[in-house]
Amino acid sequence: MAYHAAALQRFSLKIFAEPASAGVPSTIIPVFHRWIQEGAVPGLLIDVADYTHLVDGPSVLLIAHEANYALDETGGRPGLSYTRKQPLEGTFGERLAVAAAALIAAARRLEHDTSRMTGGGIVFPGNEIAFAANDRLAAPRTADTETALRDALVAFGGRLFGGSNVEVQPLDDPARLGLTVKTVGAVPLATLLSRVE
Template sequence: MSIEIQQSSVKIPLVDSTALDLDAFIPIFHEWIRERRIEEELLIDVADYRHVPYGPGVVLIANEAHYALDGSGGTTGLLYSRRRDEVGDAKAAFREALLRAATAASLIENEASLGGILKFDPSRIEMRVMSRLTAPNTEETRLALEPVWSGLLSSVGFVGAELKPQSDPREAFGLALQSCAEAPDLARLLAAL
């Protein structure tokens, strides 16, 4: 049975969050807009939240989604947050979110001005569905969505993935990859998607 969701998000943590210099992302994201680096998106603006502790850092605002160097939840990484126009059912939406997040993370890893100092770690990947209407943070939702997300991870090279749901019921439903026997690196993940 297909499950409809809205506002799926994927976060790919940084290997070393201390290497992150948020200041660098102001010109980088402006350049992405100027050069239309993400072809699938209408890139609109850069939102600067460097002053907010554990916040979204610097956000690239797009028509369908936002891309942030996010420090929430004790994990710093690239957060892709779909805002609208989901592509289909949960399976398709998760796949699309994972692809967009991995693509943006790859762009950052290869960003010349950063000199290759930022690397992402898919083995700690996190997923959320921000829409509390379509995916309230309940056991029922977990039973419905965990197999979909788990299946997607298996299909792109994650072996033995163990997922942990977000524990605070006030938060949006989410699953964090707690451990796995094998995880693809970013290049392999992108190739598999």
């Protein structure tokens, strides 16, 4: 099996939250239900799945046809993830940008919708996004895949963070290939969104 960029349609992006701001995951359940009512984020929104009894994985999921949004606790680091399920058009870089735009828009909305909660809302510093290939056929965990994805994510990071101080590091996940894209200092979500839309 070899890396096949054109076939890599299943992947996830996760934007990390300020740990102290994450609060109690179950408070997000009604927020996601409201998103379905209002069509607040892109996609055909179907249902909310409650996994708040679990650790090290999705905690509250907003299931959509095209992708799942999740309040995610993987690795003990809270954040919002966007896991693509249906194929997108365009190059891999273009697909990444579409997914990132959906994720960042959802993160902005989540910041807004939780801001009046007791104890304050979720805050996303906007300086780090993790990518994980979610297709072991199109993106096997090999050095070649990592090199190719690193190149793609360096370019993506440059676009996302305005080309400065971008660092791409492998994720500590033996099961699938993942990389984080970081920059120094917080970046407003609105700025990030404007760069990928």
